[in-house]
Amino acid sequence: MVLLPGRDAKGRPFAFGASISVQSVHDRLAASLWSAAVMGCAILLLGLVFSWKVSRRLEVEASRRQQAENALAQQLDHLEEIVASRTEALRRSNRDLEQFAAVASHDLKEPLRSIQSFTQLIARESKGKVSDDVDEYVRFVVEGVDRMRRLI
Numbered sequence: 001m002v003l004l005p006g007r008d009a010k011g012r013p014f015a016f017g018a019s020i021s022v023q024s025v026h027d028r029l030a031a032s033l034w035s036a037a038v039m040g041c042a043i044l045l046l047g048l049v050f051s052w053k054v055s056r057r058l059e060v061e062a063s064r065r066q067q068a069e070n071a072l073a074q075q076l077d078h079l080e081e082i083v084a085s086r087t088e089a090l091r092r093s094n095r096d097l098e099q100f101a102a103v104a105s106h107d108l109k110e111p112l113r114s115i116q117s118f119t120q121l122i123a124r125e126s127k128g129k130v131s132d133d134v135d136e137y138v139r140f141v142v143e144g145v146d147r148m149r150r151l152i
Contacts (some may be wrong), residue, residue, distance in 0.1 A: 110150050116145040 007013055123138045 069106050100150075109149060112145050112149050112152070116142060119145070 005013065119138055119141045123135070123142070126134065126138075
């Protein structure tokens with residue numbers, strides 16, 4: 001018989017006896033310890049599995065993120081190459097247009113000089129010999145040539 005101490009509702013000590021063998025206590029304690037050990041191992045194993053799954057998911061996500069970053073970097077490089085190529089093409093086009101404008105300007109001014117020179121000769125030679133209307137027409141031609149030269 002085993003006496004187990006305790007206290008009643010008012011806090012007074014008492015003891016009660018139970019008829020239990022030491023082997024029975026040992027068996028129950030061993031079974032409880034074994035159950036606790038099995039439960040502990042199960043919890044530890046679940047924790048390891050969960051940890052591994054989380055770790056694996058993080059690795060997969062990191063790999064996907066790295067692939068996405070690499071793809072974006074490649075696209076950025078490609079776009080920068082396109083921009084550089086188009087910028088150079090635009091510079092060439094602007095140079096060509098500037099050169100064309102200079103040549104066209106020179107080519108257009110030359111006939112105007114001839115028209116102005118011949119009109120001025122006509123005006124000098126015909127001064128007083130033709131009607132006032134002709135003098136006015138000659139003046140219109142000279143003014144038109146001056147306006148055209150300013151535009152060019």
